[in-house]
Amino acid sequence: MSQHAALDVFEVLDGGFLTSVQDAGRPGLEGMGLGPGGAADPWSLGVANALAGNAPGAAALEITLGGPVLRALRPVTVALAGAELGAVTGVGRALPSGQSRTLAAGTILRFEGAVIAATGRAPDRWAPRMRAYLAIPGGFEVPPVLGSRSTALGAGFGGLEGRALRDGDVLASARGDPTTAEALWPGSPVARAQTGDGGAVVLRVLPGPWADLQATEALRALVAQAWQVSQASDRVGLRLSGAPLPGVFPADLASHGLTTGAIQVPPGGQPIVLLPDRQPTGGYAVAAVVITADRSVLGQLAPGDRLRLRPATPDEAVAALRTAGDERERALRHLREDRQWDALTDHAGG
């Protein structure tokens, strides 16, 4: 029997495909060459944390595609959001996304991965299968580095020793009693995606900064075809496969600042959509930028997924962001009311 410290909450029996500690990231440190990092799907991170009773950006586990197996070392409430990655507790009780459950010490929590229909034909509806977020009350305790507990996988710092989880790791909770009332998220446990023909995800884009110059032709070609997410994608960026974009840009621009969601066009013409582990600056031309409201969906795209980029207007982008914010506020209000109701009825019953 191994000895565990007072705050140890999980033993990692299998790290899975890629599981790392992520929070809201380290925005604002571009001056030292750092990209923002943090959860690829901030909506789902916020949902998992709300279910655990945390602030939206508390440190949680970002689980990619599936595979991790965790053993609870003490009673702990686990809150899950994001993609359905086949979470199962104990001997086989499914834990759906958008729910929390309190596990007894010794309980095994495993993620078997998304169930993919093996029919050989493209599904007509997209379902996220890339990232799930697991939060616990108080958050996971790893040392904050530069103001965040996020794992910077490329630079190798933050999170748990700057790397993905592996078997034998032990995760600590920030709180002595990481349990809270079980809850159900009264809304969508993953950001809502628009889908187009044949189940392709639709991301809304605004023209890039040079749309009035050489970029117009590339932008037209970018929105005219369906793209496929390449296997070479990671937390730095989604690499898109399709007919190469016309090489109308200067091959090398002076390096300029970037944002997550910027769509770069390297000389080969295969676009890259930037994700949080991106560089802070870059010299490739930017043909378009995914609207802020669609960034969480962007973080859920998996290799093999098909997507289309649809031109939006600035007003539409702001309205979509406001709608998402309103939905989140509404769900949070219902969650609070449910909790108050539970507290009242518990009191009445006791």
Next chain:
Amino acid sequence: MPRADPGVRILSFGDGALLVELLPLGVASGVNDARRARLFASAIRDLRTSSPALALGEPVAAAASVLVPFDPLSVDAALLARRLAPLAAALPVAPPPDSDARPRKVRVRFGGDDGPDLAAVAAETGLTEAAVVDLLAASKLEVLFLGFAPGFGYLGDLPAELAVPRLAVPRTRVPAGSVAIAGQWAGIYPQASAGGWRLVGATDAKLFDPSLPEPALLRAGDRVRLVPA
């Protein structure tokens, strides 16, 4: 978007940022442009403090532009652009070096296994390897901005004689501490990574250590000398 002066353009960069371009697209930039970008970023930080309602994020100064993030739910992009235009127009044409710049000497082992591209750089520039090293060692470099990787400073400007293109096919792995050049720039890889610049030497200096209060050895504006070890 309004035009501040013939060289400056304020461009939309998605719904949450503006890109203030201080030089027209495709015009080569240098030390002076990077200084103007840093000065503009500093003006943005002042604006952020004096006008919190604008909901500005941290500006990102680069070679000849500044990205200005903002919260689109709090401020209208066109309104913000109108606030930025006069600040850009007020930038001096040729700012002096940053007042808080620090001298940084980096000891470099040039050539051999430490600088596998030195011979090719010499051949392409028509110089001897020793002459390339002498020119690099004599260059008074300035950290123009940081980017590419944590702690990676773009150092400029190299003398025109040393201008070589990047590799057509980047290396998949460049060792940490590699000192490299491309075009008018030099740089030091803080950690092992892919990279397309030409490797002329290596240093034991630690460029980025997140456990330190100031993790990056180099700060934009610093004066850098590459000293042969």
